[in-house]
Amino acid sequence: MSHWQKMISYLRKNGELIILVHEKPDGDCLGSALALGLHLQAAGYRPTLFLPEPVPLTYDFLPGQELIKALEKGEQLPEAQLIVAVDCADQSRILYSFPEQASAQTPVFNIDHHCSNTLFGDCNIVDPNAAATGEMIFHLLKESGIPISPAVATCLYVAIIADTGSFTYSNTSAETFHIAAELLELGSDMNLIRHNLYDRRPxxxxxxxxxxxxxxxxxxxxxxxxxxxxxxxxxxxxxxxxxxxxxxxxxxxxxxxxxxxxxxxxxxxxxxxxxxxxxxxxxxxxxxxxxxxxxxxxxxxxxxxxxxxxxxxxxxxxxxxxxxxxxxxxx
Ligand SMILES: [Mn+2]
CATH class of the missing domain: 3.10.310.30 (Diaminopimelate Epimerase; Chain A, domain 1)
Structure with a gap:
């Protein structure tokens, strides 16, 4: 079973799920989470991304902001069929307590590339060799068989450049460039990215x-x-x-x-x-x-x-x- 199939096996048609990011989310974290959310929405599910703070100004241009809901730090999350944590090395970096359900706790899917990941999920997809969680999300979404939209490609491209320092850090691999090339072909909006990440410094x-x-x-x-x-x-x-x-x-x-x-x-x-x-x-x-x-x-x-x-x-x-x-x- 592919990781994608495993993930959607927890979800009913039209099912609600929660996507979580870490405290002070960076470009990899937000780009990955929004890409996943937009793609799951296109696949017929209802994802919500909870954030206790406003979206960092640097990343307020990313597509998919409508999936984000504000929720105070420490608040209980609403009920959902699945929680997906993105780019979070351990549970303490997630700012919410998980929902308690009468039947069983909501399953947690943990997708991350930190070598310090504590494998806190019920299902853990952790690859320290990935330069960015965005690379992992790219592979996950490809397994779905649903075409990756230009908006999703934009989010993933931003995720990858954020964690590779625009392809300059030592984690940048041939695979990183293969993925980036494919994201360009899929329509990632380079003018939007260029303007917002390089010509709009606070x-x-x-x-x-x-x-x-x-x-x-x-x-x-x-x-x-x-x-x-x-x-x-x-x-x-x-x-x-x-x-x-x-x-x-x-x-x-x-x-x-x-x-x-x-x-x-x-x-x-x-x-x-x-x-x-x-x-x-x-x-x-x-x-x-x-x-x-x-x-x-x-x-x-x-x-x-x-x-x-x-x-x-x-x-x-x-x-x-x-x-x-x-x-x-x-x-
Ligand atoms: Mn990352």
Missing amino acids: VLELINIKLTLSKLQFTEDHRVVWSALSHEELASHNLLHTDTDSVLNLMRSVEGVEAAIIFRELEPGVIKISFRSQNQLDVNCIACEFGGGGHARAAGCTLNGDLSTTIARVINRTQEQLQKILTKGGD
Whole structure:
């Protein structure tokens, strides 16, 4: 039985299902979820995507927004025949409690590409080799035999460019390009994507880049670079919801740097840490040690505590791990 058949086996004709994304959804997460929703709708089902926050401005152009419903964080989800979690490494990243039904709990379908995925679903489709969850959704939708619409192709293309840094990260494979080519043939709207992703940068993102770079610090050997912004700094510049990908990529690109880390105190005493590495350090391992996760070259975690103590802890651990690799490498 194909994954598609397995998924729709839980659904009656016209059946309602819930699609869930993770907190602060990125382009891969939203693009994948909307593509899946639009395709299931075309197949005769009734999907709803629940979000506790407004759609991030960067992605408000994606087709399928009408499938999104606002629901407060922590609220109980309505009854449905199936829940599909998209791009979520673990259940705690989903912001809702699952519905309790008298008969049985709603089955959960877990579609993801994080190597830290906890396999929390009743059915888990997890492929850490996929560059983006969008690649996995592409294969899933093809199994349906229903043609992929231009709107779905647009969502999937955005999903893939988001997680591959527009085909520049090391996760980009020949398969990624095969899929992208097919999405173009299927009518993904390149003008819409180009305009919205490359020519419409929020001014706050630039302010965030400026502020983050102004606080850059390096370890003595220059292999680790980091920057930290306190809650006060973030709040006073209205940067609490700003995307940090662009500045992290800049930091990682500095010659000789192996790891780039950003510390953001999102609430007083609550610090969100984002890691990127160049080509040796497995930052997923480090993030996992601190209760987070992600991918080998991009991961994150959240720690409670004082900012400077947290920085010292994380930087020390990163240096230790890096030292291990360098020793093993024999130089
Ligand atoms: Mn992803």
